[in-house]
Amino acid sequence: MIVDTLNKIEHLTEIDLVVTWADFSAVIKEVAVHQDIVAMKEAILNRGEAISQIDQVKIGMLLEEKIKEKNKAVELDILNALSAFSKDIKMHEVMNDQMITNSAYLINRNNKEKFEQTLDRLDEEYSGMLNFKMVGPLPCYSFYTIEVKELNPEHVSQAKKELGLSETTSEAEIKKAYQEKAKEFHPDVNQGSGNIDHFNRIKKAYQTLLEYLEAASFCSNEHVISMSNKKAIENLILVKIKE
Numbered sequence: 001m002i003v004d005t006l007n008k009i010e011h012l013t014e015i016d017l018v019v020t021w022a023d024f025s026a027v028i029k030e031v032a033v034h035q036d037i038v039a040m041k042e043a044i045l046n047r048g049e050a051i052s053q054i055d056q057v058k059i060g061m062l063l064e065e066k067i068k069e070k071n072k073a074v075e076l077d078i079l080n081a082l083s084a085f086s087k088d089i090k091m092h093e094v095m096n097d098q099m100i101t102n103s104a105y106l107i108n109r110n111n112k113e114k115f116e117q118t119l120d121r122l123d124e125e126y127s128g129m130l131n132f133k134m135v136g137p138l139p140c141y142s143f144y145t146i147e148v149k150e151l152n153p154e155h156v157s158q159a160k161k162e163l164g165l166s167e168t169t170s171e172a173e174i175k176k177a178y179q180e181k182a183k184e185f186h187p188d189v190n191q192g193s194g195n196i197d198h199f200n201r202i203k204k205a206y207q208t209l210l211e212y213l214e215a216a217s218f219c220s221n222e223h224v225i226s227m228s229n230k231k232a233i234e235n236l237i238l239v240k241i242k243e
Contacts, residue, residue, distance in 0.1 A: 015136035024098040031066045075101040085111040090142045104142035149238045159205035178206040
């Protein structure tokens with residue numbers, strides 16, 4: 001699995017890109033004269049009353065909304081320009097309204113120069129209004145990550161009891177047991193903190209047993225997995241590639 005993944009990304013690399021406004025105060029001033037914000041201010045003034053704190057909050061919220069809309073439009077323009085050279089794109093969380101995009105691009109190594117040229121063109125088109133910070137080439141960690149997890153025998157045993165399963169079971173039986181108990185204790189059906197806690201335990205038990213089956217399947221071709229072999233459970237480690 002790991003070798004196959006390494007072969008898949010042999011000629012690929014990751015480039016991380018953060019774009020911010022060069023002069024955010026100028027952006028705020030520009031957005032402040034948006035027709036919707038102007039109309040709201042006029043409606044407040046026409047009341048003939050002093051602007052209250054609630055009014056200020058409403059204006060501030062509308063201003064924030066319009067800034068986000070402007071950021072999203074610029075982000076989309078950048079994504080459209082760079083997607084031509086990207087096999088995949090991952091969006092990361094932006095830190096504040098000044099940050100327009102925080103993204104990762106999976107590209108062929110041969111396209112790095114074209115990628116940089118496109119950034120230069122975008123910089124010219126926006127006349128220095130944006131700051132582009134490019135980091136790369138990098139390993140493809142935003143797109144392919146190895147996850148290694150040691151399975152706790154006690155958790156596996158407890159999960160089996162939670163779902164009322166026997167020592168020998170199958171994936172189909174685990175799913176059936178989960179669906180039946182989840183239906184019984186789902187918060188939408190039965191209100192109360194006790195039922196919510198029970199439902200969360202059932203869900204966790206289901207995920208634990210699926211991980212156990214996934215790890216055990218590498219050691220056995222059988223469709224039915226026995227949980228009575230404590231030594232086998234103690235030595236199980238789940239390895240997978242998160243994409």
